[in-house]
Amino acid sequence: MDYLGEVITLGIDSVIFGICLKQYLHCKNAIKAIKDAEFHEIGPQLGDLVDKSPDNKLSYIAIRGIVKPLGKPLTSINNKKLTGVVQKLKIKEHVVARTTAGFWSDQERTVHKVYNTVPFALYGQGHSVEILEPLSADILDLDMVSNTFEPTVPSFADHLWGFFTGVRQRGLQSTEELLREGAVITGIGELSRTKSKMLTLQPPLNGTPFYLTSMSIGSLFRKLDDRKRTYRLLCIMFGVIGIVIGGVVFRRYWKDRTEQRLAEELRQSLAASRKERRQRVRDTELREDQLCIVCRTNPREIILLPCGHVCLCEDCSVNITSDCPVCRAPISQKAAAYII
Ligand SMILES: [Zn+2]
Numbered sequence: 001m002d003y004l005g006e007v008i009t010l011g012i013d014s015v016i017f018g019i020c021l022k023q024y025l026h027c028k029n030a031i032k033a034i035k036d037a038e039f040h041e042i043g044p045q046l047g048d049l050v051d052k053s054p055d056n057k058l059s060y061i062a063i064r065g066i067v068k069p070l071g072k073p074l075t076s077i078n079n080k081k082l083t084g085v086v087q088k089l090k091i092k093e094h095v096v097a098r099t100t101a102g103f104w105s106d107q108e109r110t111v112h113k114v115y116n117t118v119p120f121a122l123y124g125q126g127h128s129v130e131i132l133e134p135l136s137a138d139i140l141d142l143d144m145v146s147n148t149f150e151p152t153v154p155s156f157a158d159h160l161w162g163f164f165t166g167v168r169q170r171g172l173q174s175t176e177e178l179l180r181e182g183a184v185i186t187g188i189g190e191l192s193r194t195k196s197k198m199l200t201l202q203p204p205l206n207g208t209p210f211y212l213t214s215m216s217i218g219s220l221f222r223k224l225d226d227r228k229r230t231y232r233l234l235c236i237m238f239g240v241i242g243i244v245i246g247g248v249v250f251r252r253y254w255k256d257r258t259e260q261r262l263a264e265e266l267r268q269s270l271a272a273s274r275k276e277r278r279q280r281v282r283d284t285e286l287r288e289d290q291l292c293i294v295c296r297t298n299p300r301e302i303i304l305l306p307c308g309h310v311c312l313c314e315d316c317s318v319n320i321t322s323d324c325p326v327c328r329a330p331i332s333q334k335a336a337a338y339i340i
């Protein structure tokens, strides 16, 4: 295919543009939703608000309270004094890899990632709201409890292996993050009351993002606004790249088409002038058996091979390419026949 490179580039560009556009719209909708959401400290008024609202739920609300587990909390692996309700353990491998250009570059990949959670609630003024599905949150702020890096001491065999495979391990980084018991966080989501009369905050059903963050509403707003701006810039950038590539492809296609059209016109005019020249030199006084069997006007001028029949004029032979019209033998070659 002539435009394979350009089409692949355009395809990749469109995919990136699509992702950026989706993220941009997501941020835009989230900012709008947060702007419209009411903010409440947890207290006795929350229950009344839910009971007064239609369907006994508030579809998007921001609340702030203190994290407390509803049972036994999780204990940090690296610091036994710390307890929490959401724990994220991650192991990353750091490697030095040889790129296709021949340079060595630092790279990292996640080898292992695990989340542990226990049921928890946000407390305030003697009231509580249970948090459901915390891992579905768009932003879930956790505190870094430990971050250790263990360098690998390579043996001779490792060096040799690294030389041939182009990948050398530098070490393993283990991190532990925790949503700590007693932390003050803001939860933004759907507030409703369960059958057991407990208030719950969960991801909204309409797809609006769910947040559990240590940031204030203002900071969250600014963070999302920054994200929105970044994605808008990326959208513009990849959009422009797409338009430029599209323009280049279209220009090349148009140029090729024009060239093809001109070549075809030239070929046709040459064929027409040859036909005219032939017509001028042709013998007009011919016997019936000397006439082309198709047009019955021009002399027989072409020999068909391998059968050897001389039955067509040059004009008619252009359109007959597969079988000989006399014996139906397949035509492998045509040549001018000179009958003296
Ligand atoms: Zn003919």
Ligand SMILES: [Zn+2]
Pocket: 304, 307, 308, 309, 324, 325, 326, 327, 328, 329
């Ligand atoms: Zn034949």
